[in-house]
Amino acid sequence: MSLSDLTHKNLQFILIGGKGGVGKTTIASALAVHFAKTRKTLIFTTDPAPSLADSLEQKLSNEPVKITGVANLWAMEIDAKKVLEEFKKEYGEDILDILNQGTYLSDQEAGEMFELDIPGLDEVMGLKKITDFMDSKEYDLYLVDTAPTGHTLRLLALPELLDNWIKFLASLRWKYHYMTERFSGKKKIEKADEFLLEMKKTVKKVRSLLQDPAKTEFIVVTIAEAMGVLETEDLVKDLEKTRIPASHIIINNIFPENKCDFCQSRRKNQERYINEIKKKFANFNISEIILHPEEIRGIKNLKNLAGELFSN
Ligand SMILES: Nc1ncnc2c1ncn2[C@@H]1O[C@H](COP(=O)(O)OP(=O)(O)O)[C@@H](O)[C@H]1O
Ligand SMILES: [Mg+2]
Known part of the structure; x- marks a missing residue:
């Protein structure tokens, strides 16, 4: 099963989770750009310090804002507190x-x-605010950047x-x-x-929405470092305990091969953890994203990233 399978699954709710700085917002934005090609999509962020606006390079508010440059995509910031x-x-x-x-x-x-x-x-x-929105049936797909923490998951469970x-x-x-x-x-x-x-x-x-595999998927984002593996283990455990469907892990910021001695050395180091993740989470689909030479911002770059994610 690859990430592309999600395109055909008719999901209503996709959550992107992982520790800070691993590329959640960037990947959530790229996924939203991808899914908006076929379905009317609303991407939310519940991050107290949201960077979704930076990623999409557009001003956002607590109401859905139409994203220019992508048909069928809207975005919105929610201050959960x-x-x-x-x-x-x-x-x-x-x-x-x-x-x-x-x-x-x-x-x-x-x-x-x-x-x-x-x-x-x-x-x-x-999340309630999001499900209230879902009741309106205004959009086909709802994506959440900065998914619930372990605390929230336990509270829900x-x-x-x-x-x-x-x-x-x-x-x-x-x-x-x-x-x-x-x-x-x-x-x-x-x-x-x-x-x-x-x-x-x-x-x-x-x-009940979060636990419905026909409607919901939680995508875990991580990096190829010892901490990344540990954090993924914790998150996956929480997801299993709370029975939230999750079958995809995206490893971000992987050094490109044969670019320079430094890259090669870092890459070798990362491969150890990539293999560990593949072994530990054998029943997950693992996708890898290369570390780009520059920040990934704006619709054009997000479209390219989406292309990378769904290329195979
Ligand atoms: N594969 C990548 N290559 C290069 N830069 C990346 C990549 N993924 C994310 N970034 C950059 O890293 C920074 C942090 O990413 P972000 O998506 O905001 O992380 P998070 O939401 O997990 O805190 C951003 O500036 C983003 O553009
Ligand atoms: Mg973020």
Whole structure:
């Protein structure tokens, strides 16, 4: 199975993951340029420091922007942290109201409600925004640059983690049980419940999409170094544990052969790790990308890279 097989699979959701600096954004952009040839494609980035705009050499925003030079391609930046903040804001005020009524809860306890940070929750909310978009059926294919971290994957796999929130709110309910009867706090508690229910629904929705091999593929990007192998192992383990379909690994920045003594030496060094990756991930399709003499930016260069990726 080669990368080209993905072209015929009619996927709806492709995530590009790997450690920082390995070429995720560049490869995600090249894939988007490729897939847009046959399908209306939207590429998202959820990277807090997005470089998608640099890669495509076009200004982006939190709404889809049509990419000039590629028919059928749109791009969009999502600030996952902001999405979570907005979500909390929508429901948080009512909760805070309850907390602030009377002297029953210390300021510290009240603050706890909002500081109750679940690692990966912001990214889950970012993914929610993406799945909301998918409901619109506006595009055929959605590509995500900067895929979820291990935290997010675990959160998706273990919705029980959300129970921290639920337990906390349940304890509040206890503390304020009599208040809800005395004052008209009932509505507010209901709003808090609504918040939790919404969170649970979001996790369920995102998870079922991510685990559907007919719709979703996670492409792992790495480099031929000891750290690259280790990080790929971790990521692949997380993907297996969370049952997210992944069958492709792209090794980026491979030194060209016979260019110079330095390149040759580095290449030899890299080959050791390329072989290790091939052996360790024997059931994956492995693609290799040569280190280009210059940065890969702009549509023309991305088209060339896509050509390299799908040449065999
Ligand atoms: N095969 C390659 N050859 C040359 N430069 C590359 C290659 N792949 C990526 N780059 C460059 O490396 C830098 C980092 O790539 P980027 O895609 O932003 O990484 P990430 O998204 O993983 O942080 C960018 O300047 C990009 O143009
Ligand atoms: Mg990036």
